Amino acid sequence: MMEALGRRVVAVVGGPMRAHDNMLVGERAPVGEERHQLWVTNLCAQQSSLTTGKPYVPGSMEELETFFEINILMGIKPLPSYRDYWSSGADLHDSYVSQLMSKRRFEWFLTNLHLNDNSKMPQRWGTNYDKIYKLRPFLERISHNLQKALNPNDCMAVDESMIKFKGRYSIKQYLPKKPIKRGYKEWVLADKSGYAWKLDIYIGKKDNAVEKKLGERVVKDLTENIKGKDHRVYFDNYFSSPDLLRDLKENKIHACGTVNPSRKSLPKLKSDKEMKRGDYDWATSNTGLSVMKWKDKRSVHLLSNFHDPIQTTEFTRKEKYGNEIKVSCPIALSDYNANMNCVDKFDQLKGVYETDRKSRKLWHKIFWYFIDATVVNAFIIHKEMKWPKTTLKDFIREIARDLVAPALVASRGKKRSLSSHLQFNKKKSNVPKSVRLESSSHQPERSTRRRCAACSSKKQQIRTDWMCSVCKVPLCLGKRKTCFQDYHAS
Known part of the structure; x- marks a missing residue:
């Protein structure tokens, strides 16, 4: 496969x-x-x-x-x-x-x-x-195919991804807090495995007007095709707002994310001076939303439409002099930290051998x-x-070998030899399937007498004078021998 x-x-x-x-x-x-x-x-x-x-x-x-x-x-x-x-x-x-x-x-x-x-x-x-007219058919086709190729995990995350670019283009963005500060901004919806299920290029302002509630619009667009399927979606404070989580809840999408305390419609919770490390405060709405504030070294504000704010968990924190203490926190925060890294997994894999x-x-x-x-x-x-x-790395090499197999087989008979592209082992020749099963260019030719790659074994050694002109592998050829056909058939 x-x-x-x-x-x-x-x-x-x-x-x-x-x-x-x-x-x-x-x-x-x-x-x-x-x-x-x-x-x-x-x-x-x-x-x-x-x-x-x-x-x-x-x-x-x-x-x-x-x-x-x-x-x-x-x-x-x-x-x-x-x-x-x-x-x-x-x-x-x-x-x-x-x-x-x-x-x-x-x-x-x-x-x-x-x-x-x-x-x-x-x-x-x-x-x-259209600012990306030259890419539009390609982006629409590939976006459709990525969604069709895999049913996503029930846990997903929305985040930004940057495409490094230092030239001059109207859709280029500057994000000082990102590892890649200048380039094209990409909205990504990825699942727990790191699979980028939906991607969308941000092309900037429309009609030279600043778009209000941009974060809400992005999340709604990315989650359009998972409505009513009870997925859990996580995002940071750039996207989250009470209105967004209320809308997602109505569409049967569970959502959780950090939130900016200055957002509209958020209730007032305890001030930082009234709280010490490990303390938290919370409030709920009649629409099923819960907002939580937890104090660590700094305050963290969370907004969720499916977590119970009463449930807590514990984790270890180090004090100033190295001693460890147990600190309680809302289970929503622990859940958020465990599942928010979906897009980061995708970026990490993509950055290893990127073109x-x-x-x-x-x-x-x-x-x-x-x-x-x-x-x-x-x-x-x-x-x-x-x-x-x-x-x-080996997976990419296998894809590359499969793509180039017709060119390698077509090179038979030219000055360059196919043997330089194949992996040989003294005990047994290893020819990739993409080359071995390619078209009908494989023909028998005379060679030195060697052990057949198909039927010979250590206990019963069978030698032959024939080999494949493309694979350079010795194979039996005769009235009662089908080694040549069997080798190129599976």
């Missing part, structure tokens, strides 16, 4: 292509989501060719998958510049990447990669102008962010399904 996830990642991004690869200006876009991305890329290249007069070779699906594989792989073994992978210097040159695609072809895809038709882009001063592609195109950063998010979500699905255990 591992190799299927590689195809699943491509399906989320744009899907496998099945029909014509070369589309001309003026032709209708192919029906279905899966061909849109390659069609727009070739369309952009042709529009550019009509302007500059330079000829171009349209991209194919195999090349597009190889292009994605190279970018994903660059996240695992980064170099200062993408050109270094094709460097003539032995200390920088990467033989694996450089043999998959030429540097010029890689640059062609970087230049012409598009997700929407620029010729139909609304004017900046028009009423239908940090430098580009002058303003939307590229957002595009590669969503590619990384798709890979991380696929890895979380793999873990949730309890398939064979693997690390994130």
Whole structure:
């Protein structure tokens, strides 16, 4: 099932292509989501060719998958510049990447990669102008597919995520308290496993007017598709308000979060001077909301629509001189601290091997962010399904091998040998399934007499003069032997 996830990642991004690869200006876009991305890329290249007069070779699906594989792989073994992978210097040159695609072809895809038709882009001063028009079809498709791929855990959290960007763009934000202070702001709804179930780019002010109750609107939009399912959603004081929690309760969504004490409609509780460490005060409303104030070194205010403010728990705190004491607190606070880190888990996984592609195109950063998010979500699905255990690095390598399998098989007969891409073991050859089961390029050829990789064992050694021309694995071939067919069938 591992190799299927590689195809699943491509399906989320744009899907496998099945029909014509070369589309001309003026032709209708192919029906279905899966061909849109390659069609727009070739369309952009042709529009550019009509302007500059330079000829171009349209991209194919195999090349597009190889292009994605190279970018994903660059996240695992980064170099200062993408050109270094094709460097003539032995200390920088990467033989694996450089043999998959030429540097010029890689640059062609970087230049012409598009997700929407620029010729139909609304004017900046028009009423239908969209700041992220170039990304809009891609974002809508990938958002739909991420929600369809996995049913979320009953525990979820809403938080901000930042896409690092230091250029000039109207949707760029500055958050001084975040680890990434400058960049694009992303609203994320993630579940307990860290799966980013819904993402939404913040594009700034609308009609140059400050949006009131922005936090409430964001939470309502993100939780639109989980109404009536009794999910528990956690968020911080930027989003929470009595009106929001009341609305979520009416839609059967349990919600809890810290709250700013200056919010409207909140009751007055004990002052800080009247409380010592471990004390707490609370109040409830006739609509089922409860507000709690707990004193640690500082005061913490909580708002919940499903917790009982009377229930408490204990945890350990260290005093000034190192001695430990037991401090009581509302169980709502303990629950909040245990479940608020859903988006942080997603960010942590995404930041390990992210595709940090430098580009002058303003939307590229957002595009590669969503590619990384798709890979991380696929890895979380793999873990949730309890398939064979693997690390994130090996999982990404497996996806990359699956995407590039057609290119590796097609390289048979060229100067570069497939054997340099395969993992060999003295005892038994290890050929990835994505290569072993690819198309009909595998043909028998004569070799030195070696043990058959399919039927030979330590107790009964069976040798053969034949091997696969692609896999370079010895296999029996004869009237009563089906080792060659069996090896490439499963």
